[in-house]
Amino acid sequence: MTIKLYxxxxxGSCYKVRLLLHFLDLHYEKQQIDFYPGxxxxxxxxxxxxxxxQIPALEDDGLQLRDAQAILCHLANKYDGSGRWLPRDxxxxxxxxxxxxxxGGELMSASAxxxxxxxxxxxxxxAARASAHAAFRILDDHMTLREIEGAKWIVGDHPTIAxxxxxxxxxxxGDGGIGHEDYPxxxxxxxxxRRLPRFHAMSGVPEYV
Amino acid sequence: MAVTTxxxxxxxxxxxxxxxxxxxxxxxxxxxxxxxxxxxxxxxxCYRVETxxxxxxxxxxxxxxxxxxxxxxxxxxxxxxxxxxAEFDEPDRRVTGCGSxxxxxxxxxxxxxxLDMAHFSFIHTDILGAPDRTEVLAYxxxxxxxxxxxxxxxxTFYQPAASKASATxxxxxxxxxxxxxxxxxxxxxxHCDPTRNDAICVFIQPKGETECLAYMPMAIVDENSSTAxxxxxxxxxxxxxxxxxxxxxxxxxxLDPTYELPTRADASSIAYRRWLKAMNIKFGIYxxxxx
Numbered sequence: 001m002t003i004k005l006y007x008x009x010x011x012g013s014c015y016k017v018r019l020l021l022h023f024l025d026l027h028y029e030k031q032q033i034d035f036y037p038g039x040x041x042x043x044x045x046x047x048x049x050x051x052x053x054q055i056p057a058l059e060d061d062g063l064q065l066r067d068a069q070a071i072l073c074h075l076a077n078k079y080d081g082s083g084r085w086l087p088r089d090x091x092x093x094x095x096x097x098x099x100x101x102x103x104g105g106e107l108m109s110a111s112a113x114x115x116x117x118x119x120x121x122x123x124x125x126x127a128a129r130a131s132a133h134a135a136f137r138i139l140d141d142h143m144t145l146r147e148i149e150g151a152k153w154i155v156g157d158h159p160t161i162a163x164x165x166x167x168x169x170x171x172x173x174g175d176g177g178i179g180h181e182d183y184p185x186x187x188x189x190x191x192x193x194r195r196l197p198r199f200h201a202m203s204g205v206p207e208y209v
Numbered sequence: 210m211a212v213t214t215x216x217x218x219x220x221x222x223x224x225x226x227x228x229x230x231x232x233x234x235x236x237x238x239x240x241x242x243x244x245x246x247x248x249x250x251x252x253x254x255c256y257r258v259e260t261x262x263x264x265x266x267x268x269x270x271x272x273x274x275x276x277x278x279x280x281x282x283x284x285x286x287x288x289x290x291x292x293x294x295a296e297f298d299e300p301d302r303r304v305t306g307c308g309s310x311x312x313x314x315x316x317x318x319x320x321x322x323x324l325d326m327a328h329f330s331f332i333h334t335d336i337l338g339a340p341d342r343t344e345v346l347a348y349x350x351x352x353x354x355x356x357x358x359x360x361x362x363x364x365t366f367y368q369p370a371a372s373k374a375s376a377t378x379x380x381x382x383x384x385x386x387x388x389x390x391x392x393x394x395x396x397x398x399x400h401c402d403p404t405r406n407d408a409i410c411v412f413i414q415p416k417g418e419t420e421c422l423a424y425m426p427m428a429i430v431d432e433n434s435s436t437a438x439x440x441x442x443x444x445x446x447x448x449x450x451x452x453x454x455x456x457x458x459x460x461x462x463x464l465d466p467t468y469e470l471p472t473r474a475d476a477s478s479i480a481y482r483r484w485l486k487a488m489n490i491k492f493g494i495y496x497x498x499x500x
Contacts, residue, residue, distance in 0.1 A: 037308030118311050
């Protein structure tokens with residue numbers, strides 16, 4: 001059995017998958033994609049792997065998957081014997097999935113701002129930053145409430161794939177000109193996340209939050 | 210910003226795109242020194258660059274050169290040619306552009322960061338530096354008057370993973386070379402062949418005083434790594450630098466030697482700033498505020 005990740009080091013979405021692979025201590029093969037400037041994710045060869053032309057993509061024992069969020073669910077479902085990364089009980093499952101979807105949806109505005117500033121993508125940067133701030137506000141309010149309840153993680157008493165899915169584009173937002181000044185609960189949460197065993201940073205994740 | 214009036218800056222060659230960025234028969238707009246310009250590509254290696262005046266009048270055609278994976282132009286009368294970098298002509302070299310990366314700071318902050326070895330252990334931990342081996346050993350700087358370039362020679366630093374080809378740590382020998390206010394490069398000894406040097410450049414397109422695009426062409430000796438891996442390594446290093454670059458204050462570069470206090474490890478930065486001061490460049494320079 002081999003897991004193969006179609007990867008680009010600077011992609012926050014690929015980083016989500018790398019984080020979980022590390023947390024679960026899974027061995028995997030990495031296929032580097034020349035995302036920029038080569039746009040290899042739009043090449044005919046890669047479109048056979050993911051017709052949407054997006055990274056990450058994952059192959060696992062004949063299964064071919066796209067979408068960072070779906071891949072997180074798959075890896076946690078198959079390999080996490082503890083069940084903590086993706087809790088199945090009715091009190092937690094739905095809430096975890098809700099924030100996982102938020103990470104793949106609203107939070108991606110922070111990714112767009114980063115692509116604009118660092119890699120020169122043509123898009124409405126003010127709209128991207130405003131949407132990202134609105135999404136950060138929602139998550140910061142949630143984490144403030146969680147702090148009042150004495151909790152550290154987005155859902156439940158343990159870190160879940162919701163935390164993994166949300167961490168990269170919150171942590172990397174400075175790359176897109178979005179500061180963390182107004183989000184004290186997010187800063188506390190990021191500090192806790194960084195302290196997890198087997199955590200590793202990627203380029204652009206600030207050392208001090 | 211308005212177009213700069215600083216003739217020292219205007220007279221330099223600067224990159225304005227990477228080869229392959231403008232499609233064949235296509236066109237791209239960008240900015241240098243606050244001036245909007247348009248690049249059109251009519252053939253494989255045939256580019257035309259002209260200014261795009263704000264009032265819609267017809268632009269002025271600018272000189273163009275393509276080298277080192279980049280399109281270069283100048284708004285003034287270039288006083289110095291593009292630098293000669295012989296490594297890019299060696300047949301077995303992996304010559305790779307890495308696109309361009311946007312950085313919101315002055316171009317000189319980028320050059321200084323590229324020259325600096327003291328940050329390796331802290332910003333590029335376990336790659337270009339180790340947390341327990343942080344010392345920058347003494348090195349020499351020179352102003353080579355014949356070519357009007359700043360060089361730093363006899364630089365050495367312990368590196369756990371000096372390049373994509375590295376399997377073990379090594380004492381890496383560096384030579385740094387500042388070819389213009391907006392371009393810098395290094396030579397570092399190749400992991401598998403100590404007689405040869407990898408050549409890695411940064412050419413900077415100043416869009417405004419604190420808004421740049423950095424181009425990182427390199428000529429590497431490495432038979433094994435894929436192009437995607439070589440680019441990934443270089444970009445990963447650069448995005449680690451980008452975080453600290455955008456957090457330096459002031460973003461403009463102070464040339465007053467009392468404003469920022471250098472240490473001995475900053476000898477190359479001191480030489481660079483003196484050189485900038487002597488050429489009386491004003492664009493992107495921090496002017497002391499009246500008390």
